[in-house]
Amino acid sequence: MHKDFDIIVAGGGIAGLTAALTAARLGRRVQVLTGDVLGGHLLSIEKIEGFPGFADGVAGYELCPITQGQAAEAGAGFEMTEVTGLQADGAGWIAATAAENYAAWAVIIATGTSLAELGIPGEAELRGHGVSHCASCDAPLLMDKVVAVVGGGDSAAQEALTLAGAASRVVILCRExxxxxxxxxxxxxxxxxxxxxxxxxxxxxxxxxxxVTGIATRGIDNEALVELACEGVFVYIGHQPNSQFLNGLLDLDEDRRIPVDLDLRTEAAGIFAAGTVRAGSAGQAASSAGDGTAAAINADAYLDSGIWR
Ligand SMILES: Cc1cc2nc3c(=O)[nH]c(=O)nc-3n(C[C@H](O)[C@H](O)[C@H](O)COP(=O)(O)OP(=O)(O)OC[C@H]3O[C@@H](n4cnc5c(N)ncnc54)[C@H](O)[C@@H]3O)c2cc1C
Incomplete structure (x- = not known):
């Protein structure tokens, strides 16, 4: 049976780009279906820290296009479209998108995560008008203004530091x-x-x-609202894995991440998962890139041997 591709990579973040690069270098016919954001979360990061080889950090908008260019040079194809479902097709798989279906012998799922939302009044209405997930995109617009950052983890801290280079004052709202x-x-x-x-x-x-003209906050044990005048609200309160499109095809863990074994194999023959969408991900750019490489090498070995486990 003919299939147009050996490997479909779902996701164009660092895990998907690295998987595509590795699989293409191994001589596989690779198609990457990138979703909306070619580069994933890293694309908008001013300074990716802790990535090997860059002592002073590296901008995501530099690293991601370079990695994509390497993968394209090695022969991988790219389509900026979202996978809406996977279905078995003989010994392989079909990845469905709104426009067409892509058939391959193996699939690497690298669909990452979406930043969680607060779900409070004003958030949806003012998104793009002061409510943002992207400090490096919006910092130049907020020169000498007051901004609020919601969250207390690495992403909130890192983005608050980026904003502090432009804003007059950054107020971090931390629940803990x-x-x-x-x-x-x-x-x-x-x-x-x-x-x-x-x-x-x-x-x-x-x-x-x-x-956005402000944010109303309250203490954890106190119902009274306090208003903070600000012109930007940046939300970093956690991540939701982009696994909805699987529609029950694979069992997910309690966080809706995809369980894998040490070879990044899922429960379904021919489907691998890499990067932050998989259970047990270390959540870093370097670990996600490493996952992409490992998943591609393991997919290549599977296609050579035809043996899943
Ligand atoms: C604010 C912030 C700062 C960070 N800073 C650092 C840092 O300094 N150092 C570090 O090591 N890490 C950092 N990280 C973590 C880093 O961003 C992640 O580890 C990395 O982006 C994970 O890569 P990924 O490819 O697994 O997923 P993602 O980056 O989430 O990419 C997912 C990709 O999948 C695509 N996609 C989604 N759904 C579908 C679908 N249905 N079909 C097809 N494609 C789909 C998206 O368009 C995207 O291309 C930061 C994260 C954030 C949010």
Whole structure:
């Protein structure tokens, strides 16, 4: 039976790009279905930290196009479209998209995560008008303004530091008693005079008529709302894995991530998962790139042998 591709990669983040690069270098016919964001989360990161080879960090908008270029040079094809479902097709799989179906012998799922939303009044209405997930995109628009960052983990801390380079004041609204971000970020935040952290504080409502003019917050044990005038609200309160499109094809863990074995094989023959969509991911750019490489090598070995386990 003929199939147009050996391997379909679902996802164009660092895991998917690296999987495509590796599989194409192994001589496989590879098609990447990238979804909306070619480059994934890293695309908008001003300074990716902890990625090997870049002592001073590297901008995501540099690293991702370079990696995509390498994969394309090696022969991988790219389509900026979302996978809406996978279905078995003999010994292989069909990846469905809104426009067409793609048939391959193996699939590497690298669909990553989406940033979680607060679900509070004003958030949806003012998205793109001051409510944002992208500090590096919007920081230049917020020069000398006050901004709020919601969250206390690595992403919130890192993006608050990016914003502090432009905004006059950055207020981090942290639900817990302490930031859960890595020590390296906490130390930098303490040393940054224009960042204030408000602990045990919840976002209640985003204010504004057409554009953000403030955020109403409340204490964790206190219903009274306090208004903070600001022109940007950046939300980093966690991640939701992009696994909905599987529609029950694979069992997911309690966080809706895809369980895999040590070879990144899922429960379905021919389907691998790589990067932050898989259970047990270390959540870093380097680990996601490593996953992409490993998944591609394991998929290549599977296609050579025809043996799944
Ligand atoms: C603000 C922030 C700062 C960060 N800073 C760092 C850092 O400094 N250092 C570090 O190591 N890590 C950092 N990270 C973590 C890093 O971004 C992730 O580890 C990495 O992006 C994971 O890559 P991924 O390819 O698994 O997923 P993602 O980056 O989430 O990419 C997912 C890809 O899948 C696509 N997709 C989604 N659904 C579908 C679908 N149905 N069909 C097809 N494609 C789909 C998307 O369009 C995207 O291309 C940061 C994350 C955030 C949010």
């Amino acid at each position: 008693d302490a930031l859960s971000a890595k020590a390296v970020y906490r130390t930098r935040i303490e040393a940054q005079p224009n960042i204030e952290v408000r602990y045990r504080t919840l976002a209640g409502k985003i204010l504004g008529d057409g554009v």
